[in-house]
Amino acid sequence: MVFKLIEKRMRFPFERLKIFRWDDRKMTIITIYLFCSGLVLGSFFNVVGLRLPLGKSLIYPSSSCPSCSSRLKVIELIPVISYIWQKGSCRVCKYKVSALYPTIELSTAVLFSIAPFITNGFGEGLLYITLSSLLIMVIVSDLSYMVIPNSLLLFFLPILILEQWYFSLASFSHMAIGGILGYLVLLAILLLSRGGMGGGDVKLFGVIGLVLGIKGVFLSLFLAVLFGACGAVIGMIIGRVQKGKPFPFGPYIAFGTFIVYMKGDQLFSWYMGFFI
Ligand SMILES: [Zn+2]
Numbered sequence: 001m002v003f004k005l006i007e008k009r010m011r012f013p014f015e016r017l018k019i020f021r022w023d024d025r026k027m028t029i030i031t032i033y034l035f036c037s038g039l040v041l042g043s044f045f046n047v048v049g050l051r052l053p054l055g056k057s058l059i060y061p062s063s064s065c066p067s068c069s070s071r072l073k074v075i076e077l078i079p080v081i082s083y084i085w086q087k088g089s090c091r092v093c094k095y096k097v098s099a100l101y102p103t104i105e106l107s108t109a110v111l112f113s114i115a116p117f118i119t120n121g122f123g124e125g126l127l128y129i130t131l132s133s134l135l136i137m138v139i140v141s142d143l144s145y146m147v148i149p150n151s152l153l154l155f156f157l158p159i160l161i162l163e164q165w166y167f168s169l170a171s172f173s174h175m176a177i178g179g180i181l182g183y184l185v186l187l188a189i190l191l192l193s194r195g196g197m198g199g200g201d202v203k204l205f206g207v208i209g210l211v212l213g214i215k216g217v218f219l220s221l222f223l224a225v226l227f228g229a230c231g232a233v234i235g236m237i238i239g240r241v242q243k244g245k246p247f248p249f250g251p252y253i254a255f256g257t258f259i260v261y262m263k264g265d266q267l268f269s270w271y272m273g274f275f276i
Contacts (some may be wrong), residue, residue, distance in 0.1 A: 018167060020122035027116060034129075035113040039079040042108025045133065046101050049140025053147045067095035079105040100143065108136050111258065118262050123167025128261060130159055131211050135254035138204060142250030148200030153207050160211055175210045182209020182217040201249050208257050216260045219268055223256030224249070 022030065051058055063072045070092040076082045083102040089095060111132045119125040134156040138148050164170045170178075183206030190197045209217035228249055235241030260267065 018123065022116040022119075022121060022125070030116050031113045034115055035109045038109030038112030039105050041112070041133065042105035042136065043077070043079045043101075045108060045136045046104050046140055048152070049104075049137045050144055052137075052149045052152060053141050053145045065090040065093065065095055065097075068093035079109075100140070104136060104140055108132070111136070114262075121167075123163065123169055127160065127163045127167070127169060127211065130156065130163060131208075131257070131261075134160075134207070135257060139251045139254050142200070142248040146198070146246065146248050148198065148204050148250050150200075150203065153200075153203050157207055157210070160207065164211070170211075170213065174213055178213040178217050179206050179210035181214055182206050182212075182221075185217075185221065197249055198246070201253060204250065204253055208253065212257065212260055212264075215268060216264055219264065219271055220253070220256040220260045222271065223259055223267075224253045227255050228252040 047063065048058055061071075063077065064070060065072070067090060070090070073091075076086065076091060078085075080102045083097065083099075086097075088097050088099065088102075090097060112129055115125040115128050119128050134152065137152055141152070142148055161175060164175060165172070183202060186197065186202040186205040190199070190202055205217070205221070208220060212220055231252060232241055232247060235247060236243060241247050
């Protein structure tokens with residue numbers, strides 16, 4: 001009896017998590033919590049995306065102004081609010097701070113807070129939040145340096161596999177087929193286009209395929225190419241993209257993946273409608 005109780009206690013938190021479903025009565029508090037966590041983590045994702053490709057430490061030194069190097073005070077580090085309060089410029093030298101920072105913070109907050117509405121339980125939600133975190137950092141890094149760091153992908157790969165396995169979200173064969181297919185299709189595009197895409201995009205798609213599976217990976221590729229083409233045309237019109245010059249594709253892959261996550265099933269029937 002005592003032994004059984006101990007065993008039950010030991011397994012309790014983990015087993016509970018496995019079957020945890022979002023509680024409708026607590027939806028407001030969960031959403032607010034996720035929104036605030038997203039704001040704070042989004043701020044950290046900015047740091048990772050900007051420092052990791054340069055091989056800089058993620059912790060030291062603390063954030064400073066890129067122009068005058070003055071250290072940011074605690075009051076200047078409040079996500080989104082500090083940016084609005086200081087009208088998007090440095091307190092000391094009035095250097096215009098990139099709008100990318102608050103945009104990333106707010107996007108992370110929104111993406112995190114919708115987790116309970118687009119997933120069925122804690123396991124699925126955690127997987128979605130993990131993948132979103134990776135994609136946000138990919139966006140920052142790719143937009144800033146046109147690089148998707150290997151270390152970032154290697155860090156998230158085992159976490160995404162473990163989460164899917166632990167919460168029984170996908171079998172190993174499902175993950176492997178999706179991952180390999182995502183990787184190979186992008187590799188083929190890379191080889192055929194002779195460098196129209198970066199090696200980082202290929203590896204990123206392998207990781208995404210592992211989560212989205214066969215169905216999702218093709219749909220997200222279709223959307224990424226569609227968004228990428230629109231982005232390139234708009235970029236050329238406003239003079240931000242030059243013809244024949246590479247532009248970051250990672251953000252479009254991320255957009256495609258988010259949309260598949262949110263509206264995957266409906267979109268898939270629509271997409272297949274063209275072929276059947
Ligand atoms: Zn400054």
